[in-house]
Amino acid sequence: xxxxxxxxxxxxxxxxxxxxxxxxxxxxxxxxxxxxxxxxxxxxxxxxxxxxxxxxxxxxxxxxxxxxxxxxxxxxxxxxxxxxxxxxxxxxxxxxxxxxxxxxxxxxxxxxxxxxxxxxxxxxxxxxxxxxxxxxxxxxxxxxxxxxxxxxxxxxxxxxxxxxxxxxxxxxxxxxxxxxxxxxxxxxxxxxxxxxxxxxxxxxxxxxxxxxxxxxxxxxxxxxxxxxxxxxxxxxxxxxxxxxxxxxxxxxxxxxxxxxxxxxxxxxxxxxxxxxxxxxxxxxxxxxxxxxxxxxxxxxxxxxxxxxxxxxxxxxxxxxxxxxxxxxxxxxxxxxxxxxxxxxxxxxxxxxxxxxxxxxxxxxxxxxxxxxxxxxxxxxxxxxxxxxxxxxxxxxxxxxxxxxx
Numbered sequence: 396x397x398x399x400x401x402x403x404x405x406x407x408x409x410x411x412x413x414x415x416x417x418x419x420x421x422x423x424x425x426x427x428x429x430x431x432x433x434x435x436x437x438x439x440x441x442x443x444x445x446x447x448x449x450x451x452x453x454x455x456x457x458x459x460x461x462x463x464x465x466x467x468x469x470x471x472x473x474x475x476x477x478x479x480x481x482x483x484x485x486x487x488x489x490x491x492x493x494x495x496x497x498x499x500x501x502x503x504x505x506x507x508x509x510x511x512x513x514x515x516x517x518x519x520x521x522x523x524x525x526x527x528x529x530x531x532x533x534x535x536x537x538x539x540x541x542x543x544x545x546x547x548x549x550x551x552x553x554x555x556x557x558x559x560x561x562x563x564x565x566x567x568x569x570x571x572x573x574x575x576x577x578x579x580x581x582x583x584x585x586x587x588x589x590x591x592x593x594x595x596x597x598x599x600x601x602x603x604x605x606x607x608x609x610x611x612x613x614x615x616x617x618x619x620x621x622x623x624x625x626x627x628x629x630x631x632x633x634x635x636x637x638x639x640x641x642x643x644x645x646x647x648x649x650x651x652x653x654x655x656x657x658x659x660x661x662x663x664x665x666x667x668x669x670x671x672x673x674x675x676x677x678x679x680x681x682x683x684x685x686x687x688x689x690x691x692x693x694x695x696x697x698x699x700x701x702x703x704x705x706x707x708x709x710x711x712x713x714x715x716x717x718x719x720x721x722x723x724x725x726x727x728x729x730x731x732x733x734x735x736x737x738x739x740x741x742x743x744x745x746x747x748x749x750x751x752x753x754x755x756x757x758x759x760x761x762x763x764x765x766x767x768x769x770x771x772x773x774x775x776x777x778x779x780x781x782x783x784x785x786x787x788x789x790x791x792x793x794x795x796x797x798x799x800x
Contacts, residue, residue, distance in 0.1 A: 503538075686745065
């Protein structure tokens, strides 16, 4: 069945000693099309001078290639190993002239340099020196990467192509007919406690409890018991004698850090597709703390030799990725689609804690394949309440039986 799609043209530029890499670039582009073209409405077209240029009089060969191929591309992928290529009179090689001309017009450049072993007898040291000198050049809209093997090159290019396609879409968004597309997407935080997440409106307040155990020094060791099942007696070895102490710490952490998810609401009747959000969480005074995975809140085991199996999160969609950037945290998330009138939540959660009452501000730049980029923001107040408890009270609150005296 036919479908509408935008076409982005990607020029493959390289000297003659990386023929296999050129083929890999084409293969990866075709694989991307197979997996994404219909869903995203985007097709990537690999360009090669040998297949997309034709004989023409009145200009030097490289000038003809520049006009017929380079000027038509949206992005350039350059691959190098030991050779730079033959000088054209205007540039160090035809490949370099192609890359420079594309860069002058602000097009995206992706450069890859092979570190594969080469036979010294076949290495032209002067030529290789030219390659290394070129590697030091900078392109404002460029990515520079190295690789040791062809599988590594395929893997890196596959991942980085997906990122650069997003850049192509964002650049092209200004040319889209977006006047009828509503982009009043709403950004919220959702408190992930209880039976279902509670979506917090902007400027909401949530309470964090700072628990102080008043008799922590009196917590006894845990001792294993003999368990009887179906009239069979089994003795469990390898008990964790610090189990009760770890339970107390676990309880304190649970109260100090609250789990949140990102919530996006689309109030319009029009769906938004291929969303990518760049988010920053920041606060004044560096009082806010963020933890990005639940491992630190894992309930302790009674038995030291227990085996814990974690759920595989790698295949989930809407996964937040979180990293610390100096005094603020950067978060990114990709969302395939959010239909009109729907609210979606990030699959994974993150944890916010505070040393004292603080305002957490979440700001996001949103990119979509059918809208121009736009900015969203929301905030939440975290208030800190101190509470004193005995270890007996804490264990009872956790539903744990008290250690026998």
